[in-house]
Amino acid sequence: MKDVRTHNGAAPSGKGPTLLLTALLFASALVLTLWSLSVQLPIRQWPDALGGSDPDIASIVWREGALPRLAVSWLAGLALGVAGALFQQVLRNPLAEPSTLGVSAGAQLALVVGTLLAPNLMNPWGREVTAFAGAALALLLVLSLVRARLLATTTLVLAGLIVTFYAGSLSSLLVIFNHDYLQTIFIWGSGSLVQNGWDNVLYLLPSIAGIIGLIALMHRSLALLDLGEEAARGLGLHVGRMRLLGLVLATILASLTVSAVGVVGFVGLAAPALVRQTGIRRFSARLVWSAIVGCVLLWLSDQIVQAAFGSARELVPTGAMTALLGGPLLIYLMHRLKTVDINLTNAASTAQSYRVYGRPLLWLASFLLVLLLIALLVGRDSSGWHWASSGQIETLLPWRWPRVTAALAAGLMLGVTGALLQRLTGNPMASPEVLGLSSGVAIGIVVLLTLPIVPSRPAQLGAGALGGCLAMLLLLLLGRRSDLAPEQMLLGGVAIGTAMSALTSIAMASGDPRMSGLLTWLAGSTWSVDPQTALLAIIAGVVGTVGALGMCRWLDILPLGPATAQTLGLPLVRARLLLVALAALLTATATLLVGPLSFVGLMAPHMARFLGGRLAWRHLCMAGLLGAAIMVAADWLGRMILFPYEIPAGLVATLIGTPYLLWLLRQR
């Protein structure tokens, strides 16, 4: 692991341009604000409205809605800017901020759970305590995952973003089951700044001021962390205690904003990054400027959302907007990181595979067959568990076989695609989900829904495949400079995933009736699959697998890196493009069936390696069989666990898959 020198090392691109940019942002925010305030209420009525003497409904909305929203955007932006700068200082990590560390998502999940279990405790203080507990737990989880490698820039953020995904999946599970009750949580959860009164402001102002006061008292000690751990300790600083204090304060700031306005991502990343660009070095100066820039950034984002969505401004969460901009920013910052932390590839590929005696493929195939029988024949009703009797089979089978087949096909395709991608990138952590391929597919499909076209299956498939291809090509282009360095690619994929969830939040919040099925689909349900679709899916799966097997010679050579591939006469560009296209098609088909987040494409190929899938053809076959098995099992479990309720198969697989991913990270 190399030390992270990039923290302050970003070449100052000149104070002038950045200050100018900040001033420009400030000016445009100001202009937009004045404009939107005057649209809502003519200027000559402002004094009356402010005095509260105007009983007109427009002026009440203006006073109790527009003005507090403005104030909250300032306060939240300021808090996030400070939290980001503080996290970055304490962790010595230029990518750290509440949303990349999983802190915001943890707070949000805690609030959703709290609202369900103890709604009466959810007064401002109760909310804050709950949010802080969730945030702190998430941070603890992330830090414990990377333990020894606290300073490994990208690993830490990777763990944070995965925890964010996981908390997000859990939240959406809760939302699905409590739809009527929690639907507003979905809007709020994505960072809505809508206010109906001054309560939030009056509560946020003193809390944030207090925390910032504490930070100000500590700023000299915190600044010493710039010198690195050992030098700071040499100067008599209690580094551990300082870190802990800094983390606690930053987490409080983050959870305060989450409990007030929901998750607003990336302001805490962007503000300190912009400040660093100016070449401001001193920590106290960085802190102050991060606060100011954070404030301006959120203010401007919120004004843009209000201006762009006009009458729907109450519904489109500002946080989704910042997340949409944050994804590309994260990719950009990552691109500038000159250090590559560790070589994941070597770590994983030297792992010994277990010696499996006999014919592992045969074992896997029989295992899958048994699972299929169980999935088709074992069920549960009010009186308990049953094998379907021969009489029942005829009535049950038409209901069960399409969805089981669809799950099988999706798992097969994801498993094969995962193996294919791991070999294409030479990266044992690659998968359609992790590399953002699934997210790209989802973006394609969501975009299609907004177009005035009938979203037929072929159109969805085309749009999905196109989205997937674009995401993958973007990633390959980005990774070219670092020779597809594993962690960079993973982060890029996660960034694409963030953009995806932001987009879907906006789509969901827009209230468009066409989006109603979106959440169920995103969670990955197989219940709506009809026989025809199931048949097509399995055919697609088999054809795709055969296609991938046809390229297995390439796939044997590609993990050895582009240099070796080229010297062996492999047509590198053509091979990569063909494989990317196949991967995108397979992922699009599978994603249409089970949603974008299942992590089957990560788990299956990885297990296949453990079971001895060294050569490509065996790796692909085993990964396909394992993927199918996992998905069939997830579908069946989803039907059974909470009977008579149903958990979508994709969600079950995610809930199993994410811990597996985190465990993998921890292994390194």
Place this chain on the structure above:
Amino acid sequence: MSAPPMAPYAAEDRTGPGILFDIERVNVVLERRTILSSVSLAIKRGQVLGLIGHNGSGKSTLIRLLARQSRPTAGSIHFLNRTLDAWGHRDFARQVAYLPQLPPAAGGLLGRELVALGRFPWHGALGRFTLDDHRHVEDALAMTDTAIFADRAVDTLSGGERQRVWLAMLMAQNASVLLLDEPTSALDLAHQVDVLTLVQRLARERGLTIIVVLHEINMAARFCDRLVALRAGRIIEDDTPQRLMRSVTLERVFGLPMGIISHPEGGHPIAYVR
């Protein structure tokens, strides 16, 4: 894609018989930094040619150009009278094999499986792995004394053993030209001698042409027929080891005061830093 029939070197050969690589006034500029400037070189069949020079002198860049891993900014490179670009992927791979500086992790492959990948240029993406292919793999293992590693995971081998397995893969590729980029950089002294002796033997027994980047001047002088020295992207010396191993010349190459003594056994020149 089958190779068009072609004489090894045609009658209208403008650079004389036996010339494999003909490099003419090649420049490489990366991010406004000149890596190679006006490099011209003709490489004959059957030579063991060593590229020497200090870090950043451009020797790795030059060998990567020959391996078609990157392209020159200006100038031309001909291989067997055809420009490099005119060669098909697999046709070129049947002629020229390249070993990168740090062979990548082999992803759990066993020795034999890795060596078998060297047959790709001959059977392609869909062709059958024939008896002939099997024979070449076994030959390559035998020739490099790596048969004992055939059933072991390559990633578990030591640095020197791994290097030999990779050389075996290059052998299985059955190319007539080997480009080796610092094949000994990660090895201890015993393994360095081991690998270079192997390289020299292969060159003699199979009439291979070998172009090798080497760091250590004494190793280079001992194992190569011809040494080409680069400094700041230019060729500053091009001679036999005997004539190049003079203190004045070496000072020019390495920018260090160097001296020469003769080896107590055999008498060949040994360079040392003064």
